[in-house]
Amino acid sequence: MNELFTLTAIVGILTSGIRLATPYLFASLGEMFAQRSGVVNLGTEGIMLMGAFSGYYTVLHTGNPWLGLGVALLTGALMGLLMAVISVTMQAEQGISGIGLSLFGLGLSSLLMKVLVGTPTGVTGFRPQRIPLLSDIPIVGEVFFDYSILTYLAFLLVPVTWFVLTRTTLGLKIRAVGQNPEAADSLGVSVTRVRYTTVILGGAMAGVAGASLSISILNIFQENMTNGMGYIAVALVYFGSWRPLGIMAGALLFSLVNALQLWIQVLGLPISPDFAVMLPYVLTIVVLALTARQIRQPAALTKPYERGQ
Amino acid sequence: MTKKLLSVLSLLVVLALLVGACAAPAAAPAAPAAGAEAAATDAAPAEAATEAAADSAAPSGEPFRIALIMPSTTTDYSWSQSMYDGLMAVQAEMGGESALEIAVTENMFQVADAANAIRDYATDGYDLVIAHGAQYGTPLFEVAKDFPETSFAWGTTSNTGADEGLTNVFAYEPAAQEGGYLNGVAAALLSTKGVLGVIGPVEAGDAKLYINGFVDGVKATKPEAVVNVTYTGAFGDTALAAEAANTQIKAGADVLTGSAQQVVGAVQVAKDAGVFWFGSQSDQAPLAPDIVVMSQVYDWTQVIKEMIDSHNSGTLGGKVFTMTLNDGGQTTIYNDAATISAEQLSEIQTAVDAAAQGIMDGSIVPAK
Numbered sequence: 001m002n003e004l005f006t007l008t009a010i011v012g013i014l015t016s017g018i019r020l021a022t023p024y025l026f027a028s029l030g031e032m033f034a035q036r037s038g039v040v041n042l043g044t045e046g047i048m049l050m051g052a053f054s055g056y057y058t059v060l061h062t063g064n065p066w067l068g069l070g071v072a073l074l075t076g077a078l079m080g081l082l083m084a085v086i087s088v089t090m091q092a093e094q095g096i097s098g099i100g101l102s103l104f105g106l107g108l109s110s111l112l113m114k115v116l117v118g119t120p121t122g123v124t125g126f127r128p129q130r131i132p133l134l135s136d137i138p139i140v141g142e143v144f145f146d147y148s149i150l151t152y153l154a155f156l157l158v159p160v161t162w163f164v165l166t167r168t169t170l171g172l173k174i175r176a177v178g179q180n181p182e183a184a185d186s187l188g189v190s191v192t193r194v195r196y197t198t199v200i201l202g203g204a205m206a207g208v209a210g211a212s213l214s215i216s217i218l219n220i221f222q223e224n225m226t227n228g229m230g231y232i233a234v235a236l237v238y239f240g241s242w243r244p245l246g247i248m249a250g251a252l253l254f255s256l257v258n259a260l261q262l263w264i265q266v267l268g269l270p271i272s273p274d275f276a277v278m279l280p281y282v283l284t285i286v287v288l289a290l291t292a293r294q295i296r297q298p299a300a301l302t303k304p305y306e307r308g309q
Numbered sequence: 310m311t312k313k314l315l316s317v318l319s320l321l322v323v324l325a326l327l328v329g330a331c332a333a334p335a336a337a338p339a340a341p342a343a344g345a346e347a348a349a350t351d352a353a354p355a356e357a358a359t360e361a362a363a364d365s366a367a368p369s370g371e372p373f374r375i376a377l378i379m380p381s382t383t384t385d386y387s388w389s390q391s392m393y394d395g396l397m398a399v400q401a402e403m404g405g406e407s408a409l410e411i412a413v414t415e416n417m418f419q420v421a422d423a424a425n426a427i428r429d430y431a432t433d434g435y436d437l438v439i440a441h442g443a444q445y446g447t448p449l450f451e452v453a454k455d456f457p458e459t460s461f462a463w464g465t466t467s468n469t470g471a472d473e474g475l476t477n478v479f480a481y482e483p484a485a486q487e488g489g490y491l492n493g494v495a496a497a498l499l500s501t502k503g504v505l506g507v508i509g510p511v512e513a514g515d516a517k518l519y520i521n522g523f524v525d526g527v528k529a530t531k532p533e534a535v536v537n538v539t540y541t542g543a544f545g546d547t548a549l550a551a552e553a554a555n556t557q558i559k560a561g562a563d564v565l566t567g568s569a570q571q572v573v574g575a576v577q578v579a580k581d582a583g584v585f586w587f588g589s590q591s592d593q594a595p596l597a598p599d600i601v602v603m604s605q606v607y608d609w610t611q612v613i614k615e616m617i618d619s620h621n622s623g624t625l626g627g628k629v630f631t632m633t634l635n636d637g638g639q640t641t642i643y644n645d646a647a648t649i650s651a652e653q654l655s656e657i658q659t660a661v662d663a664a665a666q667g668i669m670d671g672s673i674v675p676a677k
Contacts, residue, residue, distance in 0.1 A: 012559040016552050023548070110382070110416060119384040122577050122596065218551050218574040219581075220596075223382050223416055225547045225574075258549065262556040265539040266506070273512055277542030 003267045007139070013263055014143045017256035018151065019217060023048070023209040023226075024251040025154040027233035028240070029161045030205025032247060033198040035237055036165065038178040038300035039087055041199060042098025044206045045230025046105020047079040051207030052214035053109040056221035057116060059123045068125065068215045069150075069208065076207015079105060080200040088195045091304035102230065110223040120222055125215030126150055148216045150208075155248070157205075162244040174198055178298035181305040191305045206230065239288055242298065250284070257283050372410040373403075373617055376430035378423050379441045380544065382415045385570035387590040388515075388544075388607075389415070392441050394591065395609025399617075402610075409617075417442075418545065424448030431456040436620055439463070443514050453478050453626075460625045462616060465514040467629045477625035479616050483632040485515040485589070486522030487668050488605030488639045490675035492566055492587040493526020493536075494664045495603060495657045499585055499649065500564045503534040506557025508567030508575045510544045516568040518677055519589050519605075523566060525676040526664065537562060547574035554578035576601070585647075594644035602657070603643045611637050635669050 003009065027044050034041045041047075055072035059065055079101065086097045113120070126148040135145040165171040176184040177194045185191050209229075214221045236254070240246030261276040377396060379389035393413065400409040412430065417423040423445050430438045431452050437460040440449045445463055450470050453461045457477055464481035496505055505527055509516050524536045537560060541549045550567065551574030557565055558578070565579050566587040573596060579586045580597040588594065588604030612630045619628060632638020641661060643654070667673035 008559060012556055015559075016555055019555075020548065020552055114382070114384075119595065120386075120573065122580065213548055218547055219577045220547075220573050222385070222545075222547055222570065222573050224418070224545055227543060227546045227548070229548070259552065259556070262539055262549075262553050263560075266537045266556055266560045268537065273538075273540040274542070277540060 004263060004269070009263050009267070011139060011142055013256060013259045015146070016259035016262065017252060018143075018155075019147065020255035020258055021248075021251040022147075022151045022154045022217065023212045023229055024233050024236055024255065025157065025248065026150075026209035026212060027206045027230060028236040028247045028251060029157050029244060030202035030209070031234055031237045032161065032202075032240070032242055032244065033165070033174060034195075034202035035301060036178045036242055036298055037174045037195050037198040038181065038298055038303060038305070039084075039195055039199050040094045040098065040234070040302050041080075041083050041087075041101075041202055042095055042231070042234060043079065043083050043101025043105065044098075044202075044209075044233050045226055045228065046102035046109075047076050047083075047203050047206035048105075048210035048213075048226045048230045048233075049109040049224070050079055050105045051076045051210030052225060053112055053210075053221050054207070055211030056123060056214040057112070059125055059215045060117065060121070063124065065125045065215050069211055072207045072211035072215075073204045074207070076210070077200050077204040079207065080203020081196075083203060084196045084199040087304065088192055088199065091306065094302050094304075106224060109221075113221060113223060117221070120220050122220045123215060125219045150212045150216045154212070158244045158248045165244070170197070175298075177305075178300050181300050181303075185305075185307065195305075206233075209233070238297070239284065241296070253287060254280050254284050372406065372408055373437070373621075374410045374412075374435045375437045375439065375613075375617075376412045376414070376426075376433075376435040377439045377441060378414045378417050378426045378430070378445065380416075380418050380423075380444070381570045383413060385591075386573055386588075386593050386596060387568070387570045389441060389570070390591045391607040392439070392609050395607070395613055398610050399613045417445075420444050420448060424452070427452045427461075428455075431459050431461075434459075436460060437462065437616060449478065450475060458625070460616065460620045462626075464630075467631075469627050469629060471627060476627050479619075479626050479628050479630065481612055481630040481632065483515050483518070483607050483638060484634075485519035485605075485639075486525070486675040486677050487634050488589065488641070489519040489522025489524075490526035490529075490668065490673070491634075491641055491661050491664055492589065492603070492605050493523040493528075494530045494660050496523070496564045496566060496585070496587050497527040497530035497534055498657055498660060499602065499653065500531070500534060502561055502563045503531060504561040504563065505534060505536045506554070506560070506562035506565045507536060507538045508550050508553045508557065508565065508572060509538060509540045510569035510571060511542060512540055515590075519568050521677055522675040523587075529664075529673075530660070535561075541571060543571065544569040545571055547571050550575045551578045554582075558582050558584055585649075588642075592642045592644075594642070594646065598644065598646040599648050601644050602647045602649060603641055603661075606640050606642050607632060608638055608640050634665055641665070 051072040054075040055068040058071040059068035083101050086092045087094050128148050131145040135141040173189050173194050177191050181191045236250040239250035257280040261279045264276050381389040383393040396411050403409045414426045440463045443465050449463050453475050462479035466480045467482050469480045470478045507520050509520050527534050527536050539553045550571035554575035564585045567575050568589050576586050576596045580600055586601045588601055592604045594601040
């Protein structure tokens with residue numbers, strides 16, 4: 001076990017964990033807005049794939065990661081709009097329409113990849129950017145200041161989303177609509193407009209989450225490359241009790257334990273790899289069970305709103 | 310309300326089906342390029358057997374029809390692509406689509422979906438249905454019972470269902486430890502730090518054989534070298550495989566290898582870090598020409614031809630194919646563009662040739 005407590009291993013676990021947490025943060029913080037307003041969007045997985053593909057395709061042809069990011073964001077927003085039309089306006093059952101959207105995103109991104117690209121090749125996306133001076137600090141510099149811009153952005157979104165949710169009028173409207181849509185409606189808040197806003201915003205952020213894989217962390221697109229990350233992102237919103245800090249804690253816990261289990265394997269510690277890969281899931285569930293408090297989920301979560309019902 | 314819900318649901322289902330349906334025929338336009346490539350690299354070995362296959366296929370006048378169900382895609386740089394390339398090469402040798410018709414269904418990571426596809430192809434009258442994954446055994450056996458006139462094939466396994474009375478199932482099992490051993494010999498010579506990293510999917514099937522062979526090859530060449538092995542627990546977890554590569558590099562590895570389609574992420578990481586990569590299953594050099602030194606490639610052409618011949622001569626199954634260096638089922642493809650010196654390359658080639666000779670004559674038996 002001693003090998004695990006060397007500086008190399010600890011720094012390695014922290015940097016890997018922070019990097020792995022990046023896509024989860026984007027997707028989960030976006031999903032949080034949607035859920036706070038009463039819409040569970042299980043389409044996150046499919047939106048991430050569409051964001052990943054559109055970002056990758058743009059960078060492949062223009063070489064401009066920022067343009068790729070913009071296209072991924074727009075693609076995600078469009079997918080969010082589709083989800084909003086289905087679940088808010090047409091009032092379809094959210095769980096099923098979300099899974100439908102995920103399958104749609106999986107199929108469409110695979111099809112577009114096949115038709116437009118064919119054999120995947122790597123791209124030059126966002127490179128790790130050492131922050132001057134700060135990154136020269138021993139250990140701390142390596143752990144905190146040597147990532148691609150998207151990782152900093154993801155963590156910056158934690159206070160930003162907290163501020164929007166708790167300190168702005170929009171945030172108040174979102175919470176009101178998710179808690180008691182009838183009351184919000186009677187006070188002149190448009191439930192439909194708020195839900196469209198949050199679901200589109202959540203879609204845009206899921207699109208960016210996908211791009212953080214295809215044009216920053218991996219720099220390539222592959223069919224189904226998210227491999228279930230979108231669903232974990234939805235679960236992390238529950239884990240984090242619909243709060244940005246809680247979501248960050250959940251994303252970091254899951255990612256750090258994933259990084260830890262990789263080191264356990266590299267160091268050849270006497271733990272079966274089959275068990276090691278289970279660790280992040282097991283530990284997340286254990287922590288969730290132990291900290292089970294009065295989880296206050298938005299009262300109107302998953303309930304379509306129709307005036308006068 | 311219910312009406313609305315139904316209309317929305319049906320809309321989504323139709324959309325999803327449409328996209329899914331489009332994905333299958335789309336395989337055809339992509340085929341010529343990949344097929345030409347595969348044909349170019351595989352043209353030399355075993356032409357004699359094709360003639361036999363072509364001869365036996367010809368009399369009926371109808372094309373031989375093969376359906377392939379794969380867990381990943383035809384461009385996954387690994388397991389699925391290797392089989393697809395093999396089929397394309399055989400098709401080219403036999404004289405195109407008029408002699409060999411090929412249908413492909415990709416991305417069948419859900420076994421239930423694969424089960425439907427297997428049954429659909431059998432119903433559609435295909436001569437040979439290949440379910441390219443060890444996870445497809447149960448549904449394959451079910452369908453094989455209902456279609457005794459159709460040949461089926463699957464792997465990695467040596468189980469042809471003979472215990473259950475089946476006579477129309479072929480099984481294939483690459484002896485991946487042999488190719489792994491050769492990569493291990495070469496990787497050990499190239500590593501200056503004596504630390505090597507392996508990124509595996511799950512500890513089973515051909516991945517396990519490849520990794521055990523790799524470790525054995527490294528140890529035989531450089532006994533003091535350290536080989537660190539990580540598994541991601543999945544075949545398609547590209548992000549975790551990339552992070553595993555980061556971890557391996559941080560732990561000191563200067564040469565990496567891996568298995569399954571997830572490695573495309575790991576290869577990108579290796580490229581950025583300037584660490585050498587050894588490919589497996591398919592030729593992975595196009596992913597990163599500078600750093601991929603060589604790949605151990607599954608060459609399915611021989612197996613496919615033998616299955617066609619066997620089917621045409623009335624034996625619909627019951628055979629197990631092991632793909633070895635001896636039978637040409639595994640080949641080494643060097644990458645000329647890799648940034649290693651000519652001396653290093655010739656040193657590697659000499660050692661690999663010697664090891665291959667040893668494996669083929671039985672004096673070296675790689676660990677499984």
